Amino acid sequence: MKQPAMLxxxxxxxxEAPIKAFGEALLEAGKANPDIVVVSTDSSSGSGLSPFKAxxxxxxxxxxxxxxxxxxxxxxxxxxxxxxxxxAIAPFVSARPFEMVKDDxxxxxxxxxxxxxxxxxxxxxxxxxxxSIDDFxxxxxxxxxxxxxxxxxxxxxxxxxxxxxxxxxxxxxIGSPNMPVLYDEDLPFEIGKGILVREGHDVxxxxxxxxxxxxxKAAQLLDRKGISARVIDIHSIKPLDEDMILKAxxxxxxxxxxxxxxxxxxxxxxxxxxxxxxxxxxxxMLGIDDRFASNGPYEGLLGQHGLLAEQIAASSIxxxxxxx
Amino acid sequence: xxxxxxxxxxxxxxxxxxxxxxxxxxxxxxxxxxxxxLSAADIVAVLYYKFMKLDPQNPGLADRDRFVLSxxxxxxxxYAALAEKGYFPKEIMDSYGELDSHIPGHPSMDKLxxxxxxxxxxxxxxxxxxxxxxxxxxSASPARVYTLMGDGELxxxxxxxxxxxxxxxxxxxxxxxxxxxxxxxxxPSDSIMNYEPLQDRWASFGWSVRRIDGHxxxxxxxxxxxxxxxxxxxxxxxxxxxxxxxxxxxxxKAAYHYWKATKEELQLADEALAAARxxxxxxxxxxxxxxxx
Ligand SMILES: Cc1ncc(C[n+]2csc(CCOP(=O)(O)OP(=O)(O)O)c2C)c(N)n1
Numbered sequence: 001m002k003q004p005a006m007l008x009x010x011x012x013x014x015x016e017a018p019i020k021a022f023g024e025a026l027l028e029a030g031k032a033n034p035d036i037v038v039v040s041t042d043s044s045s046g047s048g049l050s051p052f053k054a055x056x057x058x059x060x061x062x063x064x065x066x067x068x069x070x071x072x073x074x075x076x077x078x079x080x081x082x083x084x085x086x087x088a089i090a091p092f093v094s095a096r097p098f099e100m101v102k103d104d105x106x107x108x109x110x111x112x113x114x115x116x117x118x119x120x121x122x123x124x125x126x127x128x129x130x131x132s133i134d135d136f137x138x139x140x141x142x143x144x145x146x147x148x149x150x151x152x153x154x155x156x157x158x159x160x161x162x163x164x165x166x167x168x169x170x171x172x173x174i175g176s177p178n179m180p181v182l183y184d185e186d187l188p189f190e191i192g193k194g195i196l197v198r199e200g201h202d203v204x205x206x207x208x209x210x211x212x213x214x215x216x217k218a219a220q221l222l223d224r225k226g227i228s229a230r231v232i233d234i235h236s237i238k239p240l241d242e243d244m245i246l247k248a249x250x251x252x253x254x255x256x257x258x259x260x261x262x263x264x265x266x267x268x269x270x271x272x273x274x275x276x277x278x279x280x281x282x283x284x285m286l287g288i289d290d291r292f293a294s295n296g297p298y299e300g301l302l303g304q305h306g307l308l309a310e311q312i313a314a315s316s317i318x319x320x321x322x323x324x
Numbered sequence: 325x326x327x328x329x330x331x332x333x334x335x336x337x338x339x340x341x342x343x344x345x346x347x348x349x350x351x352x353x354x355x356x357x358x359x360x361x362l363s364a365a366d367i368v369a370v371l372y373y374k375f376m377k378l379d380p381q382n383p384g385l386a387d388r389d390r391f392v393l394s395x396x397x398x399x400x401x402x403y404a405a406l407a408e409k410g411y412f413p414k415e416i417m418d419s420y421g422e423l424d425s426h427i428p429g430h431p432s433m434d435k436l437x438x439x440x441x442x443x444x445x446x447x448x449x450x451x452x453x454x455x456x457x458x459x460x461x462x463s464a465s466p467a468r469v470y471t472l473m474g475d476g477e478l479x480x481x482x483x484x485x486x487x488x489x490x491x492x493x494x495x496x497x498x499x500x501x502x503x504x505x506x507x508x509x510x511x512p513s514d515s516i517m518n519y520e521p522l523q524d525r526w527a528s529f530g531w532s533v534r535r536i537d538g539h540x541x542x543x544x545x546x547x548x549x550x551x552x553x554x555x556x557x558x559x560x561x562x563x564x565x566x567x568x569x570x571x572x573x574x575x576x577k578a579a580y581h582y583w584k585a586t587k588e589e590l591q592l593a594d595e596a597l598a599a600a601r602x603x604x605x606x607x608x609x610x611x612x613x614x615x616x617x
Contacts, residue, residue, distance in 0.1 A: 041479075042517075062517070064516045065476050065480055066517070068482075091445065092445065096445065126444065127428040127432060128432075129442065295425060295432075296422055297421075304423075
């Protein structure tokens with residue numbers, strides 16, 4: 001069965017702030033379900049919670065700067081039937097309260113949605129304390145916890161609504177600067193299912209989140225070199241769409257993964273782990289190697305780690321030349 | 325010893341230079357965590373220019389006093405002081421915001437001499453500072469350790485773990501300063517998460533506490549002169565301050581926590597600092613300080 005490719009004919013024409021897309025969808029979810037509450041730790045507005053707060057002030061709870069305790073409060077509220085969405089700066093809701101997420105949400109299987117915003121390198125100038133390039137690795141280890149990383153404003157909206165319907169502990173990362181719109185509003189979206197962004201048969205680029213757009217542009221650059229690159233959007237890092245990945249491995253033979261995350265433990269790592277045991281396939285992993293990132297403009301940091309479209313295209317060409 | 329007029333003016337000129345440095349860096353990047361940097365400017369100036377034993381030529385000096393900026397987002401005031409002290413060439417200030425700048429949005433000891441800890445995530449500094457105080461005590465060092473925290477930062481539970489352990493271990497070479505400007509990102513700190521009565525809370529954790537006006541030089545000096553407030557106890561200074569102090573258009577306004585500076589605001593800031601300098605020059609002339617500063 002052939003799947004349609006989802007890249008919009010109008011891709012890259014518009015762009016939108018990820019927290020705006022998230023905040024609007026959260027309001028919509030809150031209107032539909034009165035049990036949804038939102039939790040802030042001194043970053044309500046910056047985390048996109050303002051529309052929800054304005055509509056439902058009594059369901060917006062501010063804790064001040066106490067991320068670890070806030071996760072426990074969320075677990076407690078969930079245990080008595082509320083559905084907390086807790087949003088703040090990504091490292092402070094993932095690495096900082098990791099054990100609370102693991103025990104109080106994961107092990108206790110509580111229906112809490114943790115949203116890390118300004119994730120990846122997007123808080124670029126603020127340095128390594130504010131970068132979040134280890135969150136997939138951390139969160140992937142927690143049994144039963146969803147890990148989402150949507151790659152455009154349309155899919156952020158859909159992911160937020162899907163999270164509201166899903167019952168169980170979840171983590172979603174979103175970025176900070178405006179993201180190009182890649183999809184049409186009628187995009188089918190399902191947790192655990194990848195999105196075929198564009199067809200191709202020489203190689204598959206698997207992108208996620210804020211650098212999905214770079215992978216798409218890289219594929220367009222490869223076109224001009226006569227290389228046909230398939231692009232898959234893995235917005236659901238866990239559970240992983242194994243069928244789609246397996247199919248791509250079979251049909252294109254080589255996989256390039258593109259993520260704003262340490263190579264240790266991220267999406268590429270998850271894909272290599274899966275493929276090595278099912279259908280050993282050469283995988284080129286693009287991401288951040290074993291060092292702390294620097295500070296400065298966002299694109300500058302992406303460039304230092306080979307995550308800009310031209311660099312992804314160049315790495316892919318090199319990779320395709322390699323004999324295995 | 326009461327603070328002489330001459331010394332007070334000298335310190336005020338230094339604090340003004342720090343504020344000028346902060347503005348210089350914001351101009352380079354167009355943005356920066358200005359509000360909480362300026363509320364702490366007077367205390368930081370007094371610490372660096374009157375109390376801390378430091379050698380900018382030898383930043384690794386074993387018995388130097390340590391300053392741990394727990395509220396790492398206030399880094400502009402730390403950079404301002406280190407630049408003024410000569411830890412690094414002042415031109416580096418113009419690289420704020422650039423790729424690989426030595427002065428990132430939060431301080432990094434890998435990038436700059438004089439930075440004692442890589443802070444930025446709130447609620448780490450007190451434990452690190454207390455650990456330094458403990459280690460220095462074990463080495464019988466005379467050095468003192470200072471840490472500067474925000475009042476919003478106090479909601480991090482890790483601070484209270486550190487607070488209990490510091491008094492338990494009798495770290496009287498440790499001084500924590502809470503820059504109580506009353507604001508955090510979302511608005512007034514006590515409306516976001518109330519930590520009053522702050523003095524009593526710290527005292528109940530075994531600290532010796534004083535509450536001061538964080539912009540009043542004789543008081544700041546007198547307070548720091550009497551450290552440790554009690555032998556065998558860590559000292560806590562609650563400094564009542566004004567966020568964005570020195571930039572009247574921004575004073576006491578939460579919106580200037582992270583300043584995205586407009587041209588008009590930069591103009592106002594320039595004018596405010598020029599007026600402050602003129603005021604100090606006038607005070608200096610009137611005081612007829614012998615031999616100048
Ligand atoms: C662990 C952590 N959580 C959140 C933040 C984001 N943050 C940076 S500054 C700030 C507010 C700090 O307020 P306060 O301590 O009162 O500092 P001041 O007002 O003096 O700048 C917040 C929430 C952070 N840096 N670290």
